[in-house]
Amino acid sequence: MAAISRFTLFKQLRASAFEFQRGIERETLRVRPNGQLSQTAHPESLGSALTHSSITTDYSESLLEFITGVHTDKNALFAELDELHRFAASQLDGERLWPSSMPAVLPQQEDIPIAQYGDSHIGRLKTIYRHGLWHRYGRKMQTIAGLHYNWSLNDSFWRQWALLNGKTGDLTDFKTNEYFGLIRSFRRHSWLLLYLFGASPAADESFTDAPTPTLSALNQQTLYAPYATSLRMSDIGYSNKAQADLFVCFNSLESYASTLMDAIQQPYPAYEAIGVKKGDQYQQLSTSILQIENEYYSDIRPKRVAYSGEKPIHALRKRGVEYIEVRCLDVNPYSPVGIDASDVDFIDLFLLWCVVQDHPEISVAECLQLMTNNQQVAIKGRDPELKIVVNEQSHGLTSLGTQLLESMQLVAAQIDSLTGTDTYQQACAAQLEKIQNPDQLPSQQVLADVKAQGSFLNFSSAQAEQLQVHYQAPLSSERFDFRVEESKRSWRRQQDIENSDQGPFDQFLAEYLRQE
Template sequence: MRNKKPFTITQVSADGRFGLERENLRVDPRGTLALTPHPLAFGDKLTNSEITTDFSESQIELVTPVAHSVQELFAHEKRLTKTIYTGINDELLWPLSTPPSLLPAEDQIPIADFGRKGQDKTGYRVYLSKKYGRIKQLYCGIHFNFSFPDHLFPNQDACNRFYLNLVANALRHRYFLVHLLSASPERIESIPYRSVRLSTHGYKNLEPVYPDYSSPQNYIDSLRDAVERGVIESPRELYQLVRIKGTGFEDLVNAPKAGRIELRIADLNPLFRAGINPNDLYLMHLYLLWCAQSDASEFTREDQKEANARSDEAALCTVTDSFSVKMNALFDALLTFTRSQSLPAAYESALNDARARWIDRSKSYAARVHSELKREPSAAMHWARQMKNAYLSPCRSAH
């Protein structure tokens, strides 16, 4: 049981600090994974705070600076995307979360090399490659980061409890975003998935980790226990689609100091030249605002197992009646919330856009991507070239 009632904010606004991380694989003009080193144009991957690599040397990662609105965040992403396209010469960015079929042998997939000063980062990637395999690490996605204004919290303890409860709520209902933001359809073992990356075949710890959300200290202690038992190397290996970021929560050493929440759900979306529908930035933010105001309740091990199962179901192409009931109820709750808080019109517009994709399943990202790939197997390369041309051609602009 909780010793203290989780702190909740009394007033919601669109204010806060936003950030975005986007991963893409670099491919050559034939669609084969680029085995070239991280481009010199971007300098040292260890010290460049905006353009670096993720797991692989071939996996470029864009990291926006802190923004104070969705519009500013999107502007940063577009600016950095153009910089990347300028620096990769004739290479392209693979537009899907699922890696291309033209991959080298697994042991030839290059692990990111961060040099002598970055030995810990390189060593961690070697560890992941041995534990999970290199191909799985090539799945790419988008991480949406948000932190609420500091003035909302009377002290750090209230802030910590607030974010912990927020993460629990966001994980409990994450099936909503998993279903709507899936855009990498694939069939595995005769089962069609909306997103392999978000499915049971995607990022999963080999042994499930069920943190204790009853208090910040209990949460940290539960992760420390998982590390001591060898289940995970550190909190950075906690493969959850929603995570709490901040000292203590990430290093297990310092006093807990929650800083932001990280949504690791959105697939790369090849239907939009920035890799994401701008409306979905508002949708994710709206979702977090709603979760912040949702009633607090325990998030036990059994609750987490149930949420995991529902999230896995959301990544499937099939939709059950019981799942539809939950989705419809959450759409209604979000619409009521949006109007009660008098949020800018962009939020209701984003919600309506998502509902249209939900009502007409043929309009979902996964269905549209599947249809295009079935019609034209080389559609991914067409999208890749189209995206690059949109950013580098002075006669065209990115959506």
Template structure:
């Protein structure tokens, strides 16, 4: 079953103030579509500012793939109000266009319909565009339009002081980093609970399967392919994965080992990617032919992170100051929310990450990482299957998913009651009371609810209907924490910053590329 954390919970119940000051930040991606539900062919709207330098609104892979970013804050409601304001401003700025409400993309005929994001004429802007061209060559542009939500989470120093006995972030960086890595190991072992409950991609447009080989047991309608018990095709082998990375066997036992493994992947040649070549018809098409062009190409359900300094690599930042927060990357877009995620989900992730840092987490061998991935795949492909089983540990016996999930919720409920001491209501415990039922009734999960509607109305029809209703609602909404002037100011400032960066370049791009991983 799950680890016994009774003593840790007893400690936490005696030190509830240690959790005061948890910080959270949200990143939500979303495709722009036209009013008929097709992928938008327009450029990123200039009124929104520079995608290279805007702190809140940018693009991910494609010109049409928006990314909304909130600053890290301690108040959940303020964080969601900020994200809501970003959506209001964007909806008011994109004319007739709308936001696709699902993780898996709308109908896209082929890769050539997807326009890679552009970031201007600076060396760093060209490098960002080249990296995306490399992704297109390696994995296909349509796959890169898959969208998700990233949840950035950090414990306050008060927690580390009480839990680890460290005085500050500098002297305690090794202990804090080790604790975050323990959290990550537990996330790999038990984080499948997130796609089980909140996976929202049990089906895809049939266009996504164009020329793709898959062994998944799909069932079909005229326009949709679906898995009867699937939860998150986004996290399946069909979605955001890389076969070249699957054999890396990354572990999370120590900072030095993890960073060493990532850096090794950045220098390890891939026969598959070498075959693509570095240039095509005189145009550069990837940064290099290594397994990872850059560190951010690493696909993982959770990442250790630290805010970087100017021109600092993510791994260098962690070596410098230790792990500062974790980035949870396994949340599908929530189509039941106009902004892709709701407070209920945030509170669940809070509870689960606190559990992960409290529970014992033995060191992992590379083989166990692969084993945990198989557990995840079972959940994302057939998590709602009647009497579904799952195992804990490499040698663990298969046990009913229902029992493991409900056992986990017993601990989560105790943590919820501790957090609710800081609330004016029982928001955290209410989340537990609601979602524990989904282990007995899988149809209550997001994927279960969605698939029933897809079968009745059609995936594209549901997507377009939701997109229209959310556009109308956001258009009629008022800003809560930001103002129109704030957005105008940030837009103008971002454009100014981009021009300054472009004016400061003093070396040719070819030389800049060599300095940043190019061959």
């Protein structure tokens, strides 16, 4: 008897399975009105970057990160994200929120301020890790901003999906295995997200310290790649030579954890030359290929909320995958919050479609080909002659993208038929229109506007000013007071952590790095 297809099983799910749980992390640089990177400290009124649950920093003091809670209601998700932007904007003294993924006008490497997290052991660890990134890759690469999309399926889905697949009892391992199947499908097709949502075809000339064959000069102020979709995800963005041949296996939780731990424990000669310390000052956390797992620049990650002081990989191994984090999305410079509602609908659909697909294991050879596909689409995805390789067969991007979206339409139609809407079919149709009319791609629109306004700086500065008008709409007094109090509470939490630390930092660091 032939095995029942996953799509046939999927069609037996009820409407309650499709209340997706979502959260967004949006990064944005603070800049001066002239478009230059802010070099001031993280505003005290925004709270502690160490302990604030919603407003923090990433690599730099200037790189804000807004983090929503988990929402099944899409409107509530956007309302919270918008509130965070407007509150933060109200606390900036004449500064603006930069709307683009590629950074503002940058100073010399050493003048880009590294994020500070206080004097606690965990705070020092976070700052030292960023010093390590500086010594390994330079500071400029770390000023690129992205949008991370956190997503999980609800309990109703898992109960139904498990029964349809003949699984009962504790579902921890079943969920973990299904999430890793989703990840493998995602990695095979993530080039499509780079093509559809890439919005960084150009950069300010200050981004590079030396000429690169990837980029050409549009004019004296702007560098670009004529057919690029996402410089952020290209070889001039989040990439490095040490990780170029790094194989992290997504075939199971254990293979993922063990290959990642191998990289965390494997010394790398160039990093050994830097050393862990220079005198009493830490230069990095370790001399391995990766200091910690977060240094691995993957387009998607399996995630589990970790306890205080617990390494993410340890949390995953102990308690399984809780959600996934999509990391390949550029910030949409035309949106006040970096993403549109229709885009969220499509990403939900894309991820569910990945669950429904067959997802065989990925070999080392296929993994390398998938990385090549993504690089090709990132740097020249709008080239009509571009081909990508899938299952050792060469495909035109337009025809393959159309085929995938038509497959997603079947999943969209099934969801919409159960929920009584056409939301997902409309979201899929909007992306199909981009495939058929590349002028609608964000990367093409951005490049056209950069050319029309004379430079990347002019375009992004104009967008920052336009979005500033949106951010100036005041919050209600109740919501504003809540955000003020939340910031004050975060400072108290940081103080509590600093007061509760025990033992020397060196001992804390050694114990932290030993976790597996």
